[in-house]
Structure formats: C-alpha cells, structure tokens
Amino acid sequence: MSDKKLIQSRDNIVEAAGRTTQGFGLGRIIGQLYALLFFSPEPMSLDDMAGELKVSKGSVSTNIRELEKWGAVRRVWIKGDRKDYYEAEVEFFRVIKSGILPFISRKLDSSLAAVSESRELINAGDQLKSGDKSLADFYSRRLDLIEKAQKKLSALFKLPLW
C-alpha cells in the first residue's frame, strides 16, 4: 500500500464527515476538521488544516473554536512555537455527552420560551365569550401535552446513560 492510498482513505472519511455535519445543518468544514484531526498522528496548526482542506484560514479559526466549545478538540502547546496546535478528542461519547447533547438541549430550551409566553397569554384572559372559552381550553390542553413531553425529554437528557 502506498502512502497515497492511506491519504486517500483518510480523505474518504473526511469527506463523509463533512457530508454528515452538513446533513445535520452544521456546515461542511466543521466535520471535515474533526475527521482530519481524528486521523492525524500529530497536532495540527490552523495553517496546516487550511492547507489540507483547501479552505480559508478564517473558516478554520471559526470552526475550530466551535469544536473546542463542544470539547471535540483541544488546544495543545508546542514549546518554542507561537502557533496554536489542535488535536482531536477521540472519545466520541465524551463529545456527545459534554458537547452535542448540551448543544441540542440549549436549542430546545430557547424554543420552549414561546410555550411559556403562549401559556401566559391564554391564562391571562378571564372574560371570555363561550366560543372562545372552549378554544382556549383546547389550547390549554395542548400546551399541557407539550410541557409533559418537555419534562420527559429533559429527564432523559439528564440520564447517566454512559
């Protein structure tokens, strides 16, 4: 096997990772970056990564900090070198637990603010015509369903599964 074949097999996964993150609405580069570091025996600098992926340094900077937030990569210091180097956190489940799940959780929380708002809007009104009242009751029961699901979901997210 030539070195070229090895690089090719790595690039194959890099590309797939990019497609995957793109498919989940996270952009292509973030997945490619993680895969690149995951298959790098040595830490890489921003310029290294930009060069390998043929993308701008600005993109690498932005995306690598996103990955850092998730705990998917970490910065490593190399003595006598001013550049920032990064390596991948290779324990997937640590990334999922400490990075991805909280990320999803936060997104959901922010959308649930609307539910509380609507609940207040509905509860606030007391003087109702009879037709409106039955519709308000219906809405109220629907909101109950959402809150029930919310509780189940957040309990699930807190479960120590791994």
Add this chain to the structure above:
Amino acid sequence: MSDKKLIQSRDNIVEAAGRTTQGFGLGRIIGQLYALLFFSPEPMSLDDMAGELKVSKGSVSTNIRELEKWGAVRRVWIKGDRKDYYEAEVEFFRVIKSGILPFISRKLDSSLAAVSESRELINAGDQLKSGDKSLADFYSRRLDLIEKAQKKLSALFKLPLW
C-alpha cells in the same frame, strides 16, 4: 380575551416551531405545519394550511408528506369531501421514537459506509514500507475507535427508553 389573542398565541408557537426546525436544518415550513395542526381543533386541508401560513400549496404538499413519513401527522378522511385532511399526532414521544430517531439513525448509517470502505482500503495493502506501516496501524486503531462508538450508539438507539 379575544379570539385574536388566541390566534396570536398560536402563531407565536407556530413561529417558534418554524425557527426550531430551521435551526436543525429541516426548513421552516415543516415545523410551522406541525405546530399549526397541533393547535387545530379540526383537521385541515392543504389549502387551509397554505392559507394560514401564507405559503405555496406546493410547499405544504411536500412538507406534509415528510411529516407523514415520520408519523407526525396522519391523513383523515371526511365523508363527502374530496380534499385531503390532516391532523397532528400529538404524542411527541411516539413521533420521536418512530420518526425522528430512525431518521437520524439512517443518516448516521449512510455516513458509516465510508468507514468500512476505508477499513478495506487499509487492510487490503500488505506490502508496506515501514514508515507507511506505522501510519496504517495508527489509522487502523482510529477506525477501531469509530466502530466501538458505532456499536455503543446503535445499542443506545435500540434501548426501550419510553
């Protein structure tokens, strides 16, 4: 409370649902549609929905069938009427279990095809220069990590959590 206030509180949630699905890379209308039906006391036709959301009938048709695939809405027949009517499946967890999780699972599976491919590429080569060999070994160990995570993940997806 006026009827207007009720509609407003519904639209508030419809909008939030649209933002949420958009945030997850699923498009705005699919979330708005589900929320609209979720808060409708009666089944709605395609024209009803297009009218309420001010979007094209084509969009409604496409998105409602996506929701149908997920089991998030179901078609209901109203006698003596040629239109298709839809109502929401209001049990969130049923939707998550039978619609959303399999959807995610399929996405992940398709990206894991690349892993097998790379595994084969690496295992196929036997005559290696020594430098290449150690890199090949490194890649091989990384692939092991991915497959380990894959197994944990698919086990998790099959867990009867609710």
Add this chain to the structure above:
DNA sequence: CAATACATTCAGTCCATATTGAACGAATAA
C-alpha cells in the same frame, strides 16, 4: 364527453447561512 377540483411535480427563484479574504490587533522577534 368536457369541466371542475383536487394533489403532485419540478425547473426556476430566492433566501439563509456557510465561507472567504482583506483588514485588524496582539504578540513576538529583530
């Protein structure tokens, strides 16, 4: 039969946002 009333399709348009790259600031080196 023709006319109507519906849902679906898909080429074209449009929009959200991912990505770029020049400008900037900070830190180090000379």
Add this chain to the structure above:
DNA sequence: TTATTCGTTCAATATGGACTGAATGTATTG
C-alpha cells in the same frame, strides 16, 4: 523601535437547498 507572524473578525460573496407556482396528472362531477 519596526517588521513579522500569528489568530480573529466581519463585510462581502458563494452556495446549497428551501420555496414557489405554473404545468401536469388524476379523480370526480355534471
């Protein structure tokens, strides 16, 4: 000090894919 060498920012651009709406197909009605 000035000149480099980094990383970051953000206005501008590029791109993927969501959305539109006219055309199409199909079933029903008259």
